[in-house]
Amino acid sequence: MYLTDEEKRILDGEKGRIAQKCMEFLVAYGEAAGAERLIDIDGTVNLHPGTFWVSDFTLSREEIEELVEKGERFKVPTFADKPTAPGFVYDGFEDCGVLPASDPEFRKACLDALEPWVRMGMVPTYSCDCYLVASVLPRPGQHCAWVESSAIPWANAILGARSNFDGCFQTAYLGKVPAYDMHLDENRVATVLVECAFKLETDMDYDLFGWAVGEICGLEVPALVGIGRPTTSQLIKMNSSLNTGGQVRMYHIPGVTPEAPTLEAAFKGRKPKKKVVI
Known part of the structure; x- marks a missing residue:
């Protein structure tokens, strides 16, 4: 190197x-x-x-x-x-009901260990x-x-x-x-086109959709169409599932995410490796 x-x-x-x-x-x-x-x-x-x-x-x-x-x-x-x-609970440890996380001395010791950081x-x-x-x-x-x-x-x-x-x-x-x-x-360009054929409405909808996309795409970079404009909590749910159901570190939502003003821009003018409908 x-x-x-x-x-x-x-x-x-x-x-x-x-x-x-x-x-x-x-x-x-x-x-x-x-x-x-x-x-x-x-x-x-x-x-x-x-x-x-x-x-x-x-x-x-x-x-x-x-x-x-x-x-x-x-x-x-x-x-x-x-x-x-x-692991320890930073906020609300008193009421978490789980030891040792609810023990103030345990929490104090954990925080003390991180003080140099x-x-x-x-x-x-x-x-x-x-x-x-x-x-x-x-x-x-x-x-x-x-x-x-x-x-x-x-x-x-x-x-x-x-x-x-x-x-x-x-x-x-x-x-x-x-x-x-x-x-x-070159690694940030969309490679797979994923179309959602179901109306996503709840956090759980986006969670399950993300898991399915992750399983299908693995390490690929998907462009997601038909998913609307997710809220913050919906994005968090979808992101977690994308990166655990598979290992999707990057995706594009045309017209929403900054590197994909259009579907064509997401793929940099190239053709998708494959198209998937969920």
């Missing part, structure tokens, strides 16, 4: 062992994904706080506190998705739909690093930003991400 001179210096340890370790992760990740280079993040990061994907590249609390003491911060606006290791600049939104309350949203074309099933299609399809499922400490700290899949123009 091609690295700039600055990236090579980080990989060689000139910026310190922690930065080196983060770059080692990005290079290993990028090579596994087939990326030819890294790209600078000019949008935002959305990550699962306290979590590292690969044990070989985990940073300890002490290492993160070392960065904090040096005055270092995340390079880009960074928001907390839901905590997963361990907050001091690095992470906004403690602690929600899988944190993009609904984020104080900063990326503009169309900006490169991001997000996580969460509903969030990835939201970034790509709804906002027109560019993100794979790779929001993490390393991408936030270095402000870089491997340039592959949704970061590249």
Whole structure:
């Protein structure tokens, strides 16, 4: 994978062992994904706080506190998705009725463990739909690093930003991400035409429709016609299902989503690989 001179210096340890370790992760990740280079993040990061994907590249609390003491911060606006290791309830924990989530001491310990991340600049939104309350949203074309099933299609399809499922400490700290899949123009073009022959009305309708499209499309990029203009909650439901029934990270709704003013624009003038009626 091609690295700039600055990236090579980080990989060689000139910026310190922690930065080196983060770059080692990005290079290993990028090579596994087939990326030819890294790209600078000019949008935002959305990550699962306290979590590292690969044990070989985990940073300890002490290492993160070392960065904090040096005055270092995340390079880009960074928001907390839901905590997963361990998971805890941020709002309304007192009434959730489930242990240990309803135990205030458990919640306090979880928040304490994430304090260094907050001091690095992470906004403690602690929600899988944190993009609904984020104080900063990326503009169309900006490169991001997000996580969460509903969030990835939201970034790509709804906002027109560019993100794979790779929001993490390393991408936030270095402000870089491997340039592959949704970061590249050619991978964002619609490949499958999906027509909805049923009138979608409820959140559950969109949820089930999204699951069916995901199962049919897998990794393809669908253009969806006949689905009306979904509400915010309907989009969230559909996005989650698209990216769990399959792995649809990007889709187009002609006349609605920013990269598809028309059906022809969604396909960039090409013919669909296949047409599906649901």
